[in-house]
Amino acid sequence: MANDIDINNINSYHLDVLKEIGNIGAGNAATALAKMLDKKIDMKVPQIRVMKFSEVSDVLGGAESEVVGILLGVNGDINGNILFVLDLISARRLVNMLMGRPLNDEIEFNSMECSALQEIGNILAGSYLSSLSNLTNLRILSDIPGLAIDMAGAILSVPAIEFGKSSDTVLYIENEFTYGVDSVVGDFFLVPDEISYGRLLNALGVA
Amino acid sequence: MLEVIRVGMADLKVARHPSILTTLGLGSCVGVALYDSKNRIIGLAHIMLPSSKIATANANRAKFADTGIVDLLEQMVAIGANKNNLVAKIAGGAQMFNFAGTNETMKIGARNSEATRVVLKELNIPIISEDTGGNHGRTIEISSEDGKLMVKTIGYGVKYL
Numbered sequence: 001m002a003n004d005i006d007i008n009n010i011n012s013y014h015l016d017v018l019k020e021i022g023n024i025g026a027g028n029a030a031t032a033l034a035k036m037l038d039k040k041i042d043m044k045v046p047q048i049r050v051m052k053f054s055e056v057s058d059v060l061g062g063a064e065s066e067v068v069g070i071l072l073g074v075n076g077d078i079n080g081n082i083l084f085v086l087d088l089i090s091a092r093r094l095v096n097m098l099m100g101r102p103l104n105d106e107i108e109f110n111s112m113e114c115s116a117l118q119e120i121g122n123i124l125a126g127s128y129l130s131s132l133s134n135l136t137n138l139r140i141l142s143d144i145p146g147l148a149i150d151m152a153g154a155i156l157s158v159p160a161i162e163f164g165k166s167s168d169t170v171l172y173i174e175n176e177f178t179y180g181v182d183s184v185v186g187d188f189f190l191v192p193d194e195i196s197y198g199r200l201l202n203a204l205g206v207a
Numbered sequence: 208m209l210e211v212i213r214v215g216m217a218d219l220k221v222a223r224h225p226s227i228l229t230t231l232g233l234g235s236c237v238g239v240a241l242y243d244s245k246n247r248i249i250g251l252a253h254i255m256l257p258s259s260k261i262a263t264a265n266a267n268r269a270k271f272a273d274t275g276i277v278d279l280l281e282q283m284v285a286i287g288a289n290k291n292n293l294v295a296k297i298a299g300g301a302q303m304f305n306f307a308g309t310n311e312t313m314k315i316g317a318r319n320s321e322a323t324r325v326v327l328k329e330l331n332i333p334i335i336s337e338d339t340g341g342n343h344g345r346t347i348e349i350s351s352e353d354g355k356l357m358v359k360t361i362g363y364g365v366k367y368l
Contacts, residue, residue, distance in 0.1 A: 063231035
């Protein structure tokens with residue numbers, strides 16, 4: 001049984017463990033992406049964000065900035081969401097690379113390109129979660145991805161709402177991916193619900 | 208002095224003329240704007256969940272339709288609004304992501320809108336216009352000048368309720 005761990009009072013040890021979860025999960029996802037595109041993908045040190053709901057919309061360059069969001073529900077022993085967010089230009093470049101097309105900066109996406117983006121989300125989330133599953137010995141599965149191209153605030157609020165029932169803050173384990181200097185920049189968020197957060201730490205022998 | 212006051216997610220604010228209240232990037236959350244035209248007092252709540260009764264953490268009353276709207280009304284009355292003058296405009300309650308097997312959580316937008324209507328009806332505050340549902344985000348702004356509610360979207364333009 002998981003101990004109750006209060007996300008409002010994370011100690012530095014827990015913070016390090018969460019960062020490591022982000023490192024391993026996103027590291028695997030970055031490797032999968034690098035293989036898929038045959039390109040070198042870099043990853044920044046993960047950030048653990050514990051935010052009040054009122055602060056959520058300010059992440060990612062403002063609540064109204066238009067982004068591509070690919071969201072997958074996470075279930076099994078862990079519940080929550082995994083969210084991959086790209087700015088429009090990055091999403092376009094990623095799609096073009098995946099489909100072997102010359103680069104352009106067209107920011108409208110047709111249905112096949114949307115499917116491609118969802119598939120990228122699927123593969124990234126799959127590799128993130130399978131490494132996490134191996135690490136913790138927990139059964140962690142993901143649902144079919146959903147795609148939205150809209151305001152960052154509206155997209156980021158979706159995984160936050162899950163938290164609303166049991167908390168007044170939300171925990172994001174965030175990783176930034178880059179390809180080239182700034183040609184593709186994406187953010188990967190693991191948002192476990194509050195119980196799952198404790199379970200994750202417990203499974204890693206931390207409590 | 209004209210002041211634009213921001214209302215965050217799970218938050219609420221009230222203001223007198225000539226202030227403007229705004230909330231950015233509503234997804235499945237619902238923005239509830241109340242207006243007293245005689246006293247030119249406005250209130251705006253950014254509702255995240257339908258009911259405080261299903262929650263284990265309900266300290267933040269602004270988060271829920273049932274408690275948030277009641278508090279919004281009280282705070283408006285406290286700064287001089289008359290309950291009998293109040294009218295409501297609501298926006299938001301979208302379903303941002305479309306999934307094959309849509310579960311309860313994903314329908315939260317529609318449930319938020321419905322709960323908001325029920326609470327306003329119980330309080331006898333008429334909803335004079337609304338822009339809810341769909342699958343897109345909204346930014347809204349209520350003016351204390353005339354009670355107009357601006358709804359801004361990406362791809363669906365700007366409209367005034």
